[in-house]
Amino acid sequence: MSQPISLQDLSETDRQPLVHLENEDLMPLPDPLGSPAEDHAWTPLSAQCVERFECALDDTCAVNVPRPKTPEQEKELVARFLSGLDKLFDKENNWTFLQPLLLTMEHCTGCQTCAKSCHIFEASGFNELYRPTYRSEVLRRLYFRYVKHGGLLSAWQHGSIHLNWPLVARLIELSYRCNLCRRCAQSCPIGCDNGLVAHELRKLFSQEMGIAPREIHEQGSMLQLKAGSSTGMTTEIVKDNVAFIDEDISERTGIEVRTPWDVKGADVLLIHNAGEIMAWPENPGAFALILTLAGVNWTMSSELAGYDSINYGLWYDDAQMARMALKHVEAARKLGVKQIVVGECGHAHKALCVTADRLLTGDLNIPRTSWLPLVRDIVFSGKIKFDPSRNDFPVTLHDPCNMVRLMGVVEPQREIVRALCPQFREMEPHGVENYCCGGGSGFAIMSGNNFPDWRFHVAGRKKMEQVLQAFADCIGPETPKYLCAPCSNCKGQLRDMLAYYDLWEKNRILYGGLVELIVNAMTEVKPGFIEWEWR
Amino acid sequence: MIIAVYLSMYAGLLLFVGGCIWRIREYARLPFHLRWELYPVPHEEPSRAKHGGSYFESGDWWLSSQTMHSRGDWMAMFREIFLLRGLWEFNRSLWLPSFLFHFGLYLAIAALGCGLLAGSAGAAFAGGALAPLAILLGAVCRWTGMAGAGLVLLGAALLLEERLANPALRNYTKIGDIFNLIFFLAAFILLGTGFFVQTAPVDAVFRGALRFDRSLHVAPVAGMGVVLASALAAYIPFTHMSHFIAKYFTWHSVRWDDRRNARDGALESEVAASLRKRPTWAAAHIGADGQRSWAEIAAINPAEEVRK
Numbered sequence: 150m151s152q153p154i155s156l157q158d159l160s161e162t163d164r165q166p167l168v169h170l171e172n173e174d175l176m177p178l179p180d181p182l183g184s185p186a187e188d189h190a191w192t193p194l195s196a197q198c199v200e201r202f203e204c205a206l207d208d209t210c211a212v213n214v215p216r217p218k219t220p221e222q223e224k225e226l227v228a229r230f231l232s233g234l235d236k237l238f239d240k241e242n243n244w245t246f247l248q249p250l251l252l253t254m255e256h257c258t259g260c261q262t263c264a265k266s267c268h269i270f271e272a273s274g275f276n277e278l279y280r281p282t283y284r285s286e287v288l289r290r291l292y293f294r295y296v297k298h299g300g301l302l303s304a305w306q307h308g309s310i311h312l313n314w315p316l317v318a319r320l321i322e323l324s325y326r327c328n329l330c331r332r333c334a335q336s337c338p339i340g341c342d343n344g345l346v347a348h349e350l351r352k353l354f355s356q357e358m359g360i361a362p363r364e365i366h367e368q369g370s371m372l373q374l375k376a377g378s379s380t381g382m383t384t385e386i387v388k389d390n391v392a393f394i395d396e397d398i399s400e401r402t403g404i405e406v407r408t409p410w411d412v413k414g415a416d417v418l419l420i421h422n423a424g425e426i427m428a429w430p431e432n433p434g435a436f437a438l439i440l441t442l443a444g445v446n447w448t449m450s451s452e453l454a455g456y457d458s459i460n461y462g463l464w465y466d467d468a469q470m471a472r473m474a475l476k477h478v479e480a481a482r483k484l485g486v487k488q489i490v491v492g493e494c495g496h497a498h499k500a501l502c503v504t505a506d507r508l509l510t511g512d513l514n515i516p517r518t519s520w521l522p523l524v525r526d527i528v529f530s531g532k533i534k535f536d537p538s539r540n541d542f543p544v545t546l547h548d549p550c551n552m553v554r555l556m557g558v559v560e561p562q563r564e565i566v567r568a569l570c571p572q573f574r575e576m577e578p579h580g581v582e583n584y585c586c587g588g589g590s591g592f593a594i595m596s597g598n599n600f601p602d603w604r605f606h607v608a609g610r611k612k613m614e615q616v617l618q619a620f621a622d623c624i625g626p627e628t629p630k631y632l633c634a635p636c637s638n639c640k641g642q643l644r645d646m647l648a649y650y651d652l653w654e655k656n657r658i659l660y661g662g663l664v665e666l667i668v669n670a671m672t673e674v675k676p677g678f679i680e681w682e683w684r
Numbered sequence: 685m686i687i688a689v690y691l692s693m694y695a696g697l698l699l700f701v702g703g704c705i706w707r708i709r710e711y712a713r714l715p716f717h718l719r720w721e722l723y724p725v726p727h728e729e730p731s732r733a734k735h736g737g738s739y740f741e742s743g744d745w746w747l748s749s750q751t752m753h754s755r756g757d758w759m760a761m762f763r764e765i766f767l768l769r770g771l772w773e774f775n776r777s778l779w780l781p782s783f784l785f786h787f788g789l790y791l792a793i794a795a796l797g798c799g800l801l802a803g804s805a806g807a808a809f810a811g812g813a814l815a816p817l818a819i820l821l822g823a824v825c826r827w828t829g830m831a832g833a834g835l836v837l838l839g840a841a842l843l844l845e846e847r848l849a850n851p852a853l854r855n856y857t858k859i860g861d862i863f864n865l866i867f868f869l870a871a872f873i874l875l876g877t878g879f880f881v882q883t884a885p886v887d888a889v890f891r892g893a894l895r896f897d898r899s900l901h902v903a904p905v906a907g908m909g910v911v912l913a914s915a916l917a918a919y920i921p922f923t924h925m926s927h928f929i930a931k932y933f934t935w936h937s938v939r940w941d942d943r944r945n946a947r948d949g950a951l952e953s954e955v956a957a958s959l960r961k962r963p964t965w966a967a968a969h970i971g972a973d974g975q976r977s978w979a980e981i982a983a984i985n986p987a988e989e990v991r992k
């Protein structure tokens with residue numbers, strides 16, 4: 150049921166959360182997760198967190214904005230917000246997204262078509278706070294009032310809103326209740342983009358006020374710019390780890406693999422999400438094996454950030470995004486490679502291949518592309534022999550929004566799984582109409598306070614429903630099932646959710662990437678590459 | 685009365701055209717932005733467009749130039765403009781009211797066109813060779829206009845009911861939205877009623893307006909209808925109802941804008957110009973001082989600065 154909250158509630162000064170969700174309020178899930186009573190209880194926010202931080206939106210707190218101590222401080226923060234608001238609509242400051250933002254601000258009809266497409270709104274039991282237009286409408290009213298300096302006539306036409314610090318503080322949190330998956334934008338009959346609104350709000354908070362969740366700023370983009378990777382791995386460590394992976398893969402598959410580093414003039418510079426190297430080493434290992442067997446002239450780079458494709462700036466900060474994209478192409482330029490190929494990471498695909506396309510000129514404008522067509526072509530080239538019966542278990546495919554809806558890489562992954570996985574079944578809907586896994590826009594790596602409770606119960610709920618439906622005919626533990634997610638971020642979210650709901654232990658649903666399925670089906674490789682063990 | 689009718693027609697048309705030009709210029713002059721397309725993109729190669737794929741699905745795409753299959757765009761635009769495909773697919777319950785309303789408007793615009801043509805044909809060649817054409821166009825104008833007014837009224841009434849009755853729209857409906865629908869209802873009720881009373885036919889009004897013929901008689905209700913409709917036309921470009929303009933940009937400049945920035949291609953110079961802009965964002969890690977350009981800011985490593 151939709152909660153009767155209004156836009157004005159955002160300015161409430163009592164510092165009470167505007168909504169509270171119970172398991173019973175949420176969108177029902179199919180079995181074995183059908184009983185709200187048996188679902189996990191939400192961990193309440195700690196008293197210390199509520200005391201220190203602005204947590205007056207809902208049941209959780211993502212950003213940890215310190216509470217101002219005096220009314221003067223509040224005033225100053227509101228003034229900084231207003232100055233950022235002006236810059237958001239200024240050509241020098243926001244040339245990067247001004248046109249789509251303005252069109253969204255000035256032409257929404259309020260028809261609510263987008264609401265039907267948002268997995269977060271639906272999963273929350275259609276809670277008004279999470280309606281895609283709720284935050285957009287707040288920004289829209291602020292825009293007409295403070296940027297366009299609208300008076301009474303404007304308020305009559307565009308509505309009004311009371312600006313104060315509680316509103317700004319709640320808006321900061323609310324900008325982190327959207328996966329930026331842009332499924333809502335796809336359905337808008339005008340072409341307005343509520344995902345973009347969340348993105349632009351995050352930018353305002355980061356670029357003007359220096360406010361962003363620690364996990365994506367200090368421990369994310371800043372750490373990557375400092376150490377070379379948000380995992381903290383420096384060049385020496387990453388090389389050590391990859392050497393270990395090479396050894397392990399060679400042993401497991403019976404085929405000698407050695408990852409080439411810093412090969413000048415290579416055809417392909419492969420950049421992984423370095424999280425793979427740490428958490429799922431079989432993934433870079435499988436890549437190395439496939440490229441080696443196919444005889445591709447490839448390399449990895451040991452330059453700062455040249456070995457970690459992630460680009461968290463995409464979610465919250467244009468400057469950080471541009472900086473990271475530059476680091477990636479500079480690594481490629483130094484080596485003089487022909488192309489950069491991005492490994493299994495959705496947001497890295499989108500950031501480097503699509504968004505950064507209009508940031509690069511001259512010798513930095515190096516072709517950047519997805520690993521999928523390259524590997525699809527290898528799979529169908531006949532250079533490697535496959536035995537699909539090795540993959541004869543139920544497989545479903547999660548579509549990372551960043552590769553699919555936002556980049557148009559839809560079929561290559563399907564061609565591969567259709568050819569190599571006899572029991573492949575699609576989720577519904579899929580392809581460009583997919584649902585986000587719930588980890589998008591940074592959520593998969595955000596685990597402060599009780600945020601995971603919200604992330605699993607709300608953001609990831611729709612995806613869980615899809616997964617359970619895709620495996621409905623074999624949901625029992627007697628059949629091992631493979632949820633294929635060719636994106637590190639999605640994989641992290643799916644791992645956490647499957648663990649939270651015990652779906653590996655009880656129902657034998659394992660998650661993993663796509664290259665693992667490819668290697669598992671290679672006849673040259675010792676059988677059993679996929680080990681059916683939880684990690 | 686007739687003078688007021690003519691003046692309002694001229695003013696309405698002028699403001700409508702002027703307002704539209706102003707809005708188009710506003711959006712067209714906004715800076716080139718980062719790529720932000722959404723798939724499916726219909727001008728992709730047809731075998732890919734059908735599943736929403738892009739050129740990124742093929743290897744070595746940069747070795748050949750990008751081809752745009754504009755037929756796909758035209759088909760998609762036709763379906764969106766005339767059949768409201770988006771609503772049909774994603775919000776079926778709103779499709780009928782919206783379709784009636786928009787289709788009614790298209791008919792009304794067609795009637796306007798026929799009326800103008802009939803008026804000019806009649807005015808220029810009164811009693812001459814084009815007289816039968818003027819008579820035919822006049823009849824088409826009257827009947828199309830009538831059908832259009834009927835559909836607009838039905839659609840607007842249903843949309844108004846939706847606005848008032850659907851709790852989901854409560855937070856998002858402004859007084860202005862209700863006013864807009866009532867404005868449409870009032871203008872088209874008067875225009876429609878004008879059809880049934882003793883008055884000069886619409887095409888005659890157009891002819892009269894072209895010649896500034898003060899002898900023409902229009903009934904007050906029909907005259908009021910024209911005045912109100914002209915005011916409505918003048919008002920639309922200055923409200924969110926000008927989404928017919930916005931949609932051109934949201935589709936062509938955002939959702940479907942997948943133009944590649946090819947090395948040494950035309951887009952590169954636009955990129956270079958954007959990178960010369962000088963932001964003033966205040967957060968310390970950005971390092972903007974109003975002097976540094978975007979390119980210089982992108983080259984800063986704030987983590988290194990912190991380490992020093």
Ligand code: SF4
Nearest residue numbers: 257258260261263337
């Ligand atoms: S964003 Fe689009 S779909 Fe959503 S309410 Fe506005 S116009 Fe309608």
Ligand code: SF4
Nearest residue numbers: 267327328331333344
């Ligand atoms: S971008 Fe995705 S998560 Fe955000 S409002 Fe739209 S549909 Fe919902």
Ligand code: SF4
Nearest residue numbers: 495549550586589639
């Ligand atoms: S985490 Fe995965 S599914 Fe979710 S937005 Fe990112 S790419 Fe999309």
